[in-house]
Amino acid sequence: MVGVIVALALVIAFFPWRILRAPLESHLSSVLDRPVTIGALAVEPGRVTRVQLDDVTIANAPWAKEQPMARADSAVMYFTLGALLRMRPDYVQLVKPDALLERNAQGDANWRFDDGEDRLSIEAVDIDAGKLRYRDPAARADVSVAISTQAIEGQAALLRFSGRGTLRGEALTLDGQGGGVNALRRTGEPYPLKVRARQVGDILGAIGDVKASLNKSTHVAEE
Numbered sequence: 001m002v003g004v005i006v007a008l009a010l011v012i013a014f015f016p017w018r019i020l021r022a023p024l025e026s027h028l029s030s031v032l033d034r035p036v037t038i039g040a041l042a043v044e045p046g047r048v049t050r051v052q053l054d055d056v057t058i059a060n061a062p063w064a065k066e067q068p069m070a071r072a073d074s075a076v077m078y079f080t081l082g083a084l085l086r087m088r089p090d091y092v093q094l095v096k097p098d099a100l101l102e103r104n105a106q107g108d109a110n111w112r113f114d115d116g117e118d119r120l121s122i123e124a125v126d127i128d129a130g131k132l133r134y135r136d137p138a139a140r141a142d143v144s145v146a147i148s149t150q151a152i153e154g155q156a157a158l159l160r161f162s163g164r165g166t167l168r169g170e171a172l173t174l175d176g177q178g179g180g181v182n183a184l185r186r187t188g189e190p191y192p193l194k195v196r197a198r199q200v201g202d203i204l205g206a207i208g209d210v211k212a213s214l215n216k217s218t219h220v221a222e223e
Contacts, residue, residue, distance in 0.1 A: 018042070024053075033113050034069070035059040049079045051089070061110040064102065069110055072097040091124045102135040125149070126157065140169040172199045 021041040028036040039055025053075045060069035073096040077089035103109050130147040145163030162175035176195035 032058060034061075047080075048090075049084060051077045051079065053077075060100065061108070063104050063108065064100075064110055066100060069101075070097065070099040091126075093126045093128065094130065095128045096130065097127060098131045100133045100135070102133075103138065105137050107138065124157075127159070132161075132163075134165075139167065141165070141167050143167065143172060143174075145174075167199060170199055172197060174198070 018041050020043075021038050024041065025036055025038050028038075036059070037055075037057045038053050040053070042052045042054075044050040044052075054073065055071075056075050057068040057071040060067050072094050074094075075097075076093040076095070078091040079089050083090045101109070101111055126149045127147055128149075131144065132147050133142075133144045135142045143163055143165030145161045147159060147161045150158045150160055157179075159178045161177070164171070164173040166172060174195060174197035176193065178193040
C-alpha cells in the first residue's frame with residue numbers, strides 16, 4: 001500500500017503537465033464558444049493545487065472588428081480537492097489582464113455568448129495591473145480604465161479603477177471603487193460602488209449600490 005502511494009506521488013510530481021495545454025485550450029474554447037489560446041501551462045500539485053496559465057487570450061465576438069476580447073500575461077488558479085472535482089477554481093489571480101468590452105450598433109454585447117449564459121463561475125478573483133476598455137456606439141462611449149483589486153485584512157476585497165475617454169461624445173475622466181469582481185455575479189444583490197467623474201468641467205458623483213450582473217441592465221441607487 002505504501003509503495004502504491006509513493007508511486008502515485010511520483011507520477012503526479014513528474015507528470016509532464018504541459019502536454020495538457022492543447023486539450024485545455026480545446027475545452028475552454030468549447031465552454032466559452034470562442035477560441036482560447038494558452039502560451040504555457042504549469043501545475044504544482046499539493047493540498048491546494050496551483051495551476052498557472054501564461055499568455056492567455058479569449059477571442060472577441062464574430063462581429064467585432066478587434067481581436068482578442070481579452071488577454072492576460074498570466075492566470076493563476078488555486079484548487080482545493082473539492083474544487084478539482086468540480087473543475088472550478090476556488091481563487092484566481094489575473095496578472096496584467098487587458099479586456100475590451102463593447103456593444104455593436106444593434107446593442108449586442110461581446111461579453112454575452114451565443115446562448116446568453118455567463119459560463120464562468122469563480123468564487124474569488126484578484127486583478128493585478130488590469131486594463132479595461134468599454135465601447136458603445138449608442139452612448140458614444142469609449143472609455144479606458146486601469147483596474148486592480150486591493151485585499152484588506154478582515155474585509156472583502158475592493159476593486160479600484162480610474163480612467164478617461166468619451167461619453168456621449170464629450171471628454172470624461174473617472175475614478176472610484178467597488179466590491180470585488182465576484183460580487184458582480186450576484187444578480188439582484190446590491191453591489192457597492194463609489195464613482196467620481198468629470199465631464200466638460202462638471203463633477204458628477206454617485207455613491208450607492210448597483211443591482212446587476214454583467215448580463216443585466218444596471219441602475220445606481222444614490223445615497
